[in-house]
Amino acid sequence: MQRSTLTRFLIEQQRNADALPAELRLLIEIVARACKTISHSVAKGALGEVLGSLDSENVQGEVQKKLDVIANELLLEANEWGGHLAAMASEEMETIHRIPNRYPKGEYLLLFDPIDGSSNIDVGLSVGTIFSVLKAPEAVSGRDVTEEDFLQSGRAQVAAGYAIYGPQTLLVLTVGTGVYEFTLDREVGSWIMTDSAMTMPQGKCEFAINMSNRRQWSPAITRYIDERIEGTAGPCGKDYNMRWTASMVADVHRILKRGGIFMYPADSRVANKAKLRLMYEANPMSFLIEQAGGAATDGLTPLMDLAPNGLHQRVGVVLGDKAEVETVTAYARSMATATA
Numbered sequence: 001m002q003r004s005t006l007t008r009f010l011i012e013q014q015r016n017a018d019a020l021p022a023e024l025r026l027l028i029e030i031v032a033r034a035c036k037t038i039s040h041s042v043a044k045g046a047l048g049e050v051l052g053s054l055d056s057e058n059v060q061g062e063v064q065k066k067l068d069v070i071a072n073e074l075l076l077e078a079n080e081w082g083g084h085l086a087a088m089a090s091e092e093m094e095t096i097h098r099i100p101n102r103y104p105k106g107e108y109l110l111l112f113d114p115i116d117g118s119s120n121i122d123v124g125l126s127v128g129t130i131f132s133v134l135k136a137p138e139a140v141s142g143r144d145v146t147e148e149d150f151l152q153s154g155r156a157q158v159a160a161g162y163a164i165y166g167p168q169t170l171l172v173l174t175v176g177t178g179v180y181e182f183t184l185d186r187e188v189g190s191w192i193m194t195d196s197a198m199t200m201p202q203g204k205c206e207f208a209i210n211m212s213n214r215r216q217w218s219p220a221i222t223r224y225i226d227e228r229i230e231g232t233a234g235p236c237g238k239d240y241n242m243r244w245t246a247s248m249v250a251d252v253h254r255i256l257k258r259g260g261i262f263m264y265p266a267d268s269r270v271a272n273k274a275k276l277r278l279m280y281e282a283n284p285m286s287f288l289i290e291q292a293g294g295a296a297t298d299g300l301t302p303l304m305d306l307a308p309n310g311l312h313q314r315v316g317v318v319l320g321d322k323a324e325v326e327t328v329t330a331y332a333r334s335m336a337t338a339t340a
């Protein structure tokens with residue numbers, strides 16, 4: 001069987017579906033190429049002296065791993081010169097990175113988490129790169145791009161995706177016309193399409209949550225998980241399985257392929273305390289999950305409907321199987337009404 005390459009897929013999207021301006025195609029190709037290089041560094045591990053932590057912390061106050069910084073630099077360098085971007089933002093940088101004056105500027109904004117699931121790097125488990133693409137507001141022509149220009153809702157994304165560095169290196173992508181998976185063929189150096197128009201299976205009994213955070217959960221999340229743990233004896237009448245890889249990319253990929261629900265709820269005891277970041281983790285994953293027929297909320301509101309208030313804003317995340325996500329929302333609503 002003749003499989004499509006990423007390049008061919010993107011050209012066909014540009015030609016047939018009219019979904020893809022040439023500049024956006026170039027942007028995606030460059031991000032995909034940078035992910036190949038990151039994959040190479042990840043795979044070298046101790047041999048490439050890329051494991052372990054640095055003395056530095058990122059803007060979130062998290063200790064930076066060597067690979068966090070290497071991957072961030074790779075993405076910046078790869079994307080600076082092509083003329084397709086107005087600016088970039090990353091989990092690893094406090095503020096935005098404007099395109100230097102020596103290069104032409106384009107109309108897109110790129111946001112990324114260079115290495116997601118960093119705690120897995122040193123123990124040989126899957127990590128990934130997540131990215132989101134927005135259009136710069138028209139008003140930026142003739143002035144410097146600002147952080148506020150990035151604060152657009154998830155619905156404004158024109159592309160999103162992730163690379164996963166696991167048993168295989170995969171790229172999962174949407175430009176708003178479905179979800180497509182590509183596998184890196186290392187001998188040839190090409191991304192080859194291995195799954196197309198992906199739809200996530202519904203009705204699967206599997207949840208992913210860090211159970212050690214139970215004390216932080218809202219009553220709605222606690223009720224939802226406790227009922228599932230009760231299995232056939234409880235109100236669900238079914239036994240559920242649990243998985244947690246501590247790498248959102250790996251957990252979301254599993255859910256895309258075999259269904260279930262992923263949750264990293266906000267800490268209900270403290271206002272605005274959550275783990276995952278809206279702009280470069282939750283929004284791109286929500287775009288992919290919705291495109292594959294699932295749902296993505298903060299426990300109540302669709303994540304992509306939220307108006308962002310900061311580049312590094314954190315948010316609760318409940319995504320995956322539509323009916324399961326709706327159950328969480330229904331519990332949250334009924335509990336809010338009960339306490340009103």
Ligand code: AHM
Nearest residue numbers: 115116117118119210246247248249
């Ligand atoms: P990171 O971007 O700093 O790696 O953090 C995000 C990761 C997600 O990939 C994952 O779902 C979560 O943090 C795991 O958190 P925990 O270690 O609390 O289980």
Ligand code: MG
Nearest residue numbers: 113115116117
């Ligand atoms: Mg990260």
